[in-house]
Amino acid sequence: MKLGIVGLPNVGKSTLFNAITEAGAESANYPFCTIEPNIGVVAVPDQRLAVLNEMYQSEKVIPASIEFYDIAGLVRGASKGEGLGNKFLSHIREVEAILHVVRCFEDSDITHVEGDVNPLRDIETINLELVFSDLEIIEKRIQKTEKLIKSDKSLIEELELLKLIKEALEEGNTVRTLDLSPEQQKIVRSFNLLSSKPTIYVGNVSEEDIKNYGADNQYVGKLKELASGENAEVVVICAKIEAEIAELDEDEKQMFLDELGLKESGLDRLIKASYSLLGLISYLTAGPKEVRAWTIKNGLKAPQAAGKIHSDFERGFIRAEIVAFNDLVACGSHGAAKEKGLVRLEGKEYIVKDGDVILFRFNV
Numbered sequence: 001m002k003l004g005i006v007g008l009p010n011v012g013k014s015t016l017f018n019a020i021t022e023a024g025a026e027s028a029n030y031p032f033c034t035i036e037p038n039i040g041v042v043a044v045p046d047q048r049l050a051v052l053n054e055m056y057q058s059e060k061v062i063p064a065s066i067e068f069y070d071i072a073g074l075v076r077g078a079s080k081g082e083g084l085g086n087k088f089l090s091h092i093r094e095v096e097a098i099l100h101v102v103r104c105f106e107d108s109d110i111t112h113v114e115g116d117v118n119p120l121r122d123i124e125t126i127n128l129e130l131v132f133s134d135l136e137i138i139e140k141r142i143q144k145t146e147k148l149i150k151s152d153k154s155l156i157e158e159l160e161l162l163k164l165i166k167e168a169l170e171e172g173n174t175v176r177t178l179d180l181s182p183e184q185q186k187i188v189r190s191f192n193l194l195s196s197k198p199t200i201y202v203g204n205v206s207e208e209d210i211k212n213y214g215a216d217n218q219y220v221g222k223l224k225e226l227a228s229g230e231n232a233e234v235v236v237i238c239a240k241i242e243a244e245i246a247e248l249d250e251d252e253k254q255m256f257l258d259e260l261g262l263k264e265s266g267l268d269r270l271i272k273a274s275y276s277l278l279g280l281i282s283y284l285t286a287g288p289k290e291v292r293a294w295t296i297k298n299g300l301k302a303p304q305a306a307g308k309i310h311s312d313f314e315r316g317f318i319r320a321e322i323v324a325f326n327d328l329v330a331c332g333s334h335g336a337a338k339e340k341g342l343v344r345l346e347g348k349e350y351i352v353k354d355g356d357v358i359l360f361r362f363n364v
């Protein structure tokens, strides 16, 4: 999963991104993450892996991972080429979801590029850049489709949809906020528009305000109101605290969070929110060599889920041996679960569930 961090300058993006790279997954497991300076890879926290590791005494544990892309440099006028505008916009095209960092902390020492702290205006500034960029694409597409439609009437619906989108964009609305049918959504996905990407607004609050997740912060209230009308999520963090947490080991981290009265780090909450926003689940594989979590879209059938491991697994799929994580743990071992009939053989139509522990059988 790829997430892009965007936001105006001086809102806390680098602080958050540095915390992410610091907390980063072991690079041995993710060789590519040491290459690109603007990509941070973190492990998806999953307590089930430790339980399976205990059971199988595996050589390796590999959690699922998320790639965070630091897309700094988005400023007012980016769509017109201000700054390195278009370059940054094209980076957004590559990610599956947007984490839009918004400044909700007051600090007179830290300049705000727009003069004062005002999350709604900041969000509009960034969103408008996405909207302008999309509008350009849609207008070109309309011209092309109008030509093609003369010989291909099947494009009528697409043209209608394009015009609907154009209207919304011209009013300054993101494509994400449009109420579209599933068929229309499918067409829209193929356009890969920036303002159609699922979005999480990350409210960056002060060290004081994070203690109750920004409940007393007036800007967070406004942010939540805006997000609820936009099909977007809000996660409240304190980037500075995240930076401190990132330097601690697992035990110290928990102690530090307890002191602050927090259950989980902002990063862990961001990962959870991203999973839920994108409709993702994890299935597990376990053996003496390796215990591992794999991220898939909820609703995938067994062969496609297998394809996540290797395309051969999908092509040559025969069947899957599946036991639910909870059943496996309750029985104590795979053998015991099998004796109780809890290890099922599933075929090509089986829809994989979160926490399924799977062994795929396939032909090469």
Ligand code: GDP
Residues within 6 Å of the ligand: 007, 008, 009, 010, 011, 012, 013, 014, 015, 016, 072, 105, 106, 107, 110, 204, 205, 206, 207, 238, 239, 240, 241
């Ligand atoms: P970016 O331009 O969006 O990447 O912003 P930075 O991460 O560089 O942050 C800009 C300034 O705000 C830096 O001086 C940070 O130390 C400060 N900053 C970031 N997050 C917080 C925060 O949660 N609280 C406070 N007080 N300052 C912060």
